[in-house]
Amino acid sequence: MSAAVSFGSSYICVGEGIRVWAEARALPLFRLLFLTSMLAAGCQNPVPGSLEVAAARFEGQSLAPIGDGDSVELTRPLQGGHVLFIGAYVRGASGSAGTIRGELRRGESDTGQPLLAPGAIIVYEERSTTLAELDAGVTPPSASPGWQQVRADVSDLANIPACPNFLPVEIPDRTLYLQVVYTDSKGNTGTTAKKVVPRCAQTDPVERNTCLCECHANYTIDRCFTSSDAGSAD
Numbered sequence: 321m322s323a324a325v326s327f328g329s330s331y332i333c334v335g336e337g338i339r340v341w342a343e344a345r346a347l348p349l350f351r352l353l354f355l356t357s358m359l360a361a362g363c364q365n366p367v368p369g370s371l372e373v374a375a376a377r378f379e380g381q382s383l384a385p386i387g388d389g390d391s392v393e394l395t396r397p398l399q400g401g402h403v404l405f406i407g408a409y410v411r412g413a414s415g416s417a418g419t420i421r422g423e424l425r426r427g428e429s430d431t432g433q434p435l436l437a438p439g440a441i442i443v444y445e446e447r448s449t450t451l452a453e454l455d456a457g458v459t460p461p462s463a464s465p466g467w468q469q470v471r472a473d474v475s476d477l478a479n480i481p482a483c484p485n486f487l488p489v490e491i492p493d494r495t496l497y498l499q500v501v502y503t504d505s506k507g508n509t510g511t512t513a514k515k516v517v518p519r520c521a522q523t524d525p526v527e528r529n530t531c532l533c534e535c536h537a538n539y540t541i542d543r544c545f546t547s548s549d550a551g552s553a554d
Contacts, residue, residue: 366507371412373510374461375500376469378405382455383472385409392498392516394482394491394531397474402483402531403445404518406500407470409461413451413504420470421446422478425497426489427515438497438513442482442489446501449476470502482518483535491518491535 376383377392386392394402406422426439451468454460460467470476478500485491499513520531533544 366509368509369511370508371410371502371504371510372462372464372467373411373500373502373512374409375498375512375514376407376409378407378472378474378477381472383407383409383458383469385459385461386498386514386516389495389515389517391519391521393521394518394535396527396531397479401481402520402534404478404480404482404498405474406478406480406498407472407476408500408502408512409454409467409469410451410502410504410510411462411464411467412508412510413468413502414508415505416451416468418449418451418502418504419446420449420476420478421501421503422480423497423499423501424480424482424491424518425499425513427494427496434495435497438499442487442491442496443480445478445480447476447478483531484539485535485537486539488537490537492520492532493517 375386377386377390378395392404392406395405397403397405404422404424406420408420410418421444423438423444424442426442427435428439429435450471452471454467454469455472458469482491495515495517497513498516499511501509501511503509518535520528520535522528522531530544533539
């Protein structure tokens with residue numbers, strides 16, 4: 321027999337060994353003793369690839385699906401630099417709590433040939449997130465019922481830190497791969513990948529130039545420094 325119980329973001333399966341998905345913390349002994357005394361049916365191991373996932377981009381207050389080859393905007397967050405705010409549509413998740421991982425991956429080989437599958441990771445970010453009902457008017461990725469979406473808030477979205485770009489790989493206006501992985505509270509996962517083109521789409525010329533300067537390959541601090549940054553002399 322086996323037992324299952326959830327403590328916050330932790331999911332524990334007791335019986336044929338103890339499995340814990342938690343925030344990297346050990347459970348107190350009394351909780352383990354309590355768990356081992358519980359008997360229940362239906363405790364299952366996590367299943368990689370069991371969730372359906374579709375990538376989404378953030379559009380201010382809502383999410384929008386990302387199609388193959390779509391542009392994704394490089395945005396300046398409060399902490400500086402430029403990020404890709406990436407969400408997901410998810411089907412089959414257990415509960416509303418989970419994690420989202422967004423990866424920007426190479427789209428070309430070292431010789432400049434297009435890759436048929438996601439290449440090496442350029443940069444990534446992973447965080448805890450919450451699923452919610454689909455935004456009004458959103459068409460689900462498929463006709464199957466049960467689709468949810470990552471909450472349309474920057475604190476719940478993957479904030480992929482694309483820039484400053486210290487690597488010898490160009491990011492703006494290049495075809496790269498975006499890979500998104502969602503993991504639910506039981507450890508079940510789903511993955512999707514799309515070709516995308518990150519863009520500096522700012523309407524203000526100064527802001528756009530700053531984005532391009534930070535996001536081109538081999539960034540250095542002095543490259544984006546201008547005389548106006550130094551202020552005026554007395």
